[in-house]
Amino acid sequence: MVVATEEMAVYCFDTLIAHYTGEQPPPPAFEDGNHPLFVTWKKASNGSEPRLRGCIGTLEPRQIVSGFKDYALTSALRDRRFPPIQSKELPSLECTVSILTDYETAQDYLDWEVGKHGLIIEFTDPDYNIRRSATYLPEVAGHEGWTHIETIDSLMRKAGYNGHITESLRKKIRVTRYQSTLHTMHYGEYIAYLKKNRGAAPAINGLPVVNGFKTGH
Known part of the structure; x- marks a missing residue:
């Protein structure tokens, strides 16, 4: 490698x-x-x-x-x-x-480790019915001191989503983790x-x- x-x-x-x-x-x-x-x-x-x-x-x-x-x-x-x-x-x-x-499909938006995994998220914006995506490298969440939810929410904002973030929407996110x-x-x-x-x-x-x-x- x-x-x-x-x-x-x-x-x-x-x-x-x-x-x-x-x-x-x-x-x-x-x-x-x-x-x-x-x-x-x-x-x-x-x-x-x-x-x-x-x-x-x-x-x-x-x-x-x-x-x-x-x-x-x-x-x-x-x-x-x-x-x-x-x-x-x-x-x-x-x-x-x-x-x-080491790209892997995560089971859900919590299935990754802070400091170990980078993330690619993909989801459908419910307000505009368009696909959005964003990524953070593995070191970002640990450097910022974010929790899993804070990282995911920040990624959704990075992807351009400005609506209300709900638990239901988080559960619909497709997450690919990598190292x-x-x-x-x-x-x-x-x-x-x-x-x-x-x-x-x-x-x-x-x-x-x-x-x-x-x-x-």
């Missing part, structure tokens, strides 16, 4: 930086395969808890090299919930890569990786980046 690695996170940083410099990213240092995957960017400022800056991926298997290349940029630049990440934000960024595994392996890398760790393995850090807008900060004026 393919697992998420630091080289995958490095490749996402490489891809984002190549977007800013107009160059091609170095070739990936991991083998290709076909798996569902996600790329999540978070930003931490002044020692604060990292906050989400973009998260996009696919629940269907695809080639992981092209997948990480595509979603590194899509999640950073085209997540509709956030403005595009700018190069000046790089020192504060962390990247999490996720490989999704994931993930790796999180902060920009400072990325720079350390480059210095160790490539002997140099990248340059943005003509200025070399040292210890996560641009030099010069």
Whole structure:
């Protein structure tokens, strides 16, 4: 089974930086395969808890090299919930890569474990008679401190349902649970990786980046 690695996170940083410099990213240092995957960017400022800056991926298997290349940029630049990440934000960024595994149909909306399972919910909106769906990665519910019901209700809102949530409606939800392996890398760790393995850090807008900060004026 393919697992998420630091080289995958490095490749996402490489891809984002190549977007800013107009160059091609170095070739990936991991083998290709076909798996569902996600790329999540978070930003931490002044020692604060990292906050989400973009998260996009696919629940269907695809080639992981092209997948990480595509979603590194899509999640950073085209997540509709956030403005595009700018190069000046790089020192504060962390990247999490996720490989999704073990898809299973849950018996009901309570048949999953907080911190272990990610969720895909599908249901019919009773007000508009349309199908709605949404997903949370396995780490979301535990990070937020949510119960099973709070997670399901939040997912229903994420799917676009604005009506009254009843127990009867929850019981009609189709839930697919899944697991994931993930790796999180902060920009400072990325720079350390480059210095160790490539002997140099990248340059943005003509200025070399040292210890996560641009030099010069």
